[in-house]
Amino acid sequence: MxxxxxxxxxxxxxxxxxxxxAADFFDLPESMPFQDFFRPEARPWExxxxxxxxxxxxxxxxxxxxxxxxxxxEGEVYLGDSxxxxxxxxxxxxxxxxxxxxxxPSAHIxxxxxxxxxxxxxxxxxxxxxxxxxxxxxPHFSYVGDSILGSGAHLGAxxxxxxxxxxQKNILVNLDGERVDTGLRKFGAILGDNAEIGCNxxxxxxxxxxxxxxxxxxxxxxGYLEPGKLYLEKGGHRKMPLxx
Numbered sequence: 001m002x003x004x005x006x007x008x009x010x011x012x013x014x015x016x017x018x019x020x021x022a023a024d025f026f027d028l029p030e031s032m033p034f035q036d037f038f039r040p041e042a043r044p045w046e047x048x049x050x051x052x053x054x055x056x057x058x059x060x061x062x063x064x065x066x067x068x069x070x071x072x073x074e075g076e077v078y079l080g081d082s083x084x085x086x087x088x089x090x091x092x093x094x095x096x097x098x099x100x101x102x103x104x105p106s107a108h109i110x111x112x113x114x115x116x117x118x119x120x121x122x123x124x125x126x127x128x129x130x131x132x133x134x135x136x137x138x139p140h141f142s143y144v145g146d147s148i149l150g151s152g153a154h155l156g157a158x159x160x161x162x163x164x165x166x167x168q169k170n171i172l173v174n175l176d177g178e179r180v181d182t183g184l185r186k187f188g189a190i191l192g193d194n195a196e197i198g199c200n201x202x203x204x205x206x207x208x209x210x211x212x213x214x215x216x217x218x219x220x221x222x223g224y225l226e227p228g229k230l231y232l233e234k235g236g237h238r239k240m241p242l243x244x
Contacts, residue, residue, distance in 0.1 A: 020175060022047060024227075025192035025211060026150035029134045031098055031117050044190045044208070045173070045182045048146055051131055052112045055094035080117065104139070116151065129186070133193070147188035149195075156199035156217060163188035163205055171206040174223040182206065192227065214242065 023040035037054045038047050060076035067073065071085050075093025079085075083097055086105040091097075095109055098117035106124045113127050116134035121127070125142045133151035138144060140157035147161045155161075163186045165171065171187040172179045187206050191197070195209045198217030209215065210227030219233040230242050 020044065020208065020224075025190060025208075026133055026148070029116050029151060031134065032096075032114065034114070043182075044148060045171075045184060045187055045206075047131060047148055048129065048184060048187060051114060051129055052094075054114070055096060055112055058094040058096060060093055075111065086123075098134070130188075145188050146184070146186045147190070149191045150193035150211065152194040153191040154194075154196045156197055156201070158200040159197045160202045161188035161207075162202060165205055173206045173208060175208075176224075197221075212242070 020043065021041050022038065022044045025044055027040065028035060028038045034054045037050050058076045058078060060078050062073050062077050062079060065079060068085055068087055070088030073091045077091050077093040077095045079097050080099035080101065082100050084102040086103055086107065088105055089103055089107040091109045092111045094111060095113045097115045100118040101115050101121060103121045104123040107121045108126045110126065110128035112129040114131045115121060116132055116136065118134055119132055119136040120139050122139040122142060125138055125140070125144065127144045129146045130144045131148045133149060135152050136149045137154040142155045142159045144161050145163040147163065168185060171182050171184050173182055189203045190208045192209060192211035192213070194212045196214045197203060198215060198219065200217055201215055201219045201221060204220065204222035207222055208224045210225055210229065212227055213225045213229045214231070215221050215225065216232040219231070221231060225231050225239065228242050229239050231239050
């Protein structure tokens, strides 16, 4: 096995745990022309440094497009067909935005951002070094930094994906009781396909949320939430299977 490949299990500090890989959480949509960069067998946080690499040679197309007077664009920004622009927002490249994306007023995109088709980029939301798949919903007052959101993932109003420790040391992820060093100083969250975060929730650096899982509102969440689970903080921390 080469150094760039991973099995589903590996030995870490003498104990065995399941090695999560990107394919456990999402597949890069075919509409995104970056298939050669994001390997499904990589750990999901290993995709984060790839975003800058992917966009390093991007050629924007906004010079040939009529923009609303209040839309301010810097650098190389590519807008897909039928992107809906608001009366005012700020977009700094490099940035790739897919077809049918709705950008709402006061969105602040700070560079190294990829946004999949038919997603909603919310009013007064901020994005940097982020990869959002297709049909993601981040409608209101959120911060999405150094994070990956799977297709259909949804953030309630006021959700913050924290991406930096107080001591600014490398981000560790908690997997099956093991703390794994990601080698990243900035790392927000990984959200699998159709994961949802409730309103006014703070997600701590290095958190990972499985496919279809839900975190309740007004919560502070840290760690790993397995696929198909509901996490609530009222009356103590609780994880439970989701009902159909």
